[in-house]
Amino acid sequence: DTGVSQNPRHKITKRGQNVTFRCDPISEHNRLYWYRQTLGQGPEFLTYFQNEAQLEKSRLLSDRFSAERPKGSFSTLEIQRTEQGDSAMYLCASSEGWLSGRLNEQFFGPGTRLTVL
């Protein structure tokens, strides 16, 4: 399978614990995105990387959230001191980036569903 993969698929944690999610993008894609989706809502942009550089962060990404893409390949999203409001689906997407005349299509992974008790 050459699509975007995310691990774990499900995570249940207690309030106050730290959690880390991993995303492996499509191999030739230099852009990687994180979105958050709560029940009954559309995904909301959190942050994106071009190669290893984090170029944009949403105001939704509080100080408790940190994302890395150390070698420009896989990425991790860490949430410290989790709160019940962090319960959501965390989606990763990747793309080639904008090329002349071609759409920057973002391909999504299956997501990591986080439940904070």
Add this chain to the structure above:
Amino acid sequence: QKEVEQDPGPLSVPEGAIVSLNCTYSNSAFQYFMWYRQYSRKGPELLMYTYSSGNKEDGRFTAQVDKSSKYISLFIRDSQPSDSATYLCAPIKAAGNKLTFGGGTRVLVKP
């Protein structure tokens, strides 16, 4: 007010009917208008997109954009039970990096 609005549904139709979905948006800078389909507990997958105003057809799917009224539509002809999913509109600026999703419309096609 959200930048992109969609009726959450659910929209229930009999098999074979035409499904009509729509979105409104507020940001004039949006140039590309995507429609994603999301099955339960899966990530969104791109169905089709249009650039600026106009129509685009792809098999049973037709997307329309009216930039003057900031209105986006998706039509599904000859709907099938396998079309039962949540449909998300997601406009983006040219050379942009952030998809701005609507809340999604849940569609149920009954056999």
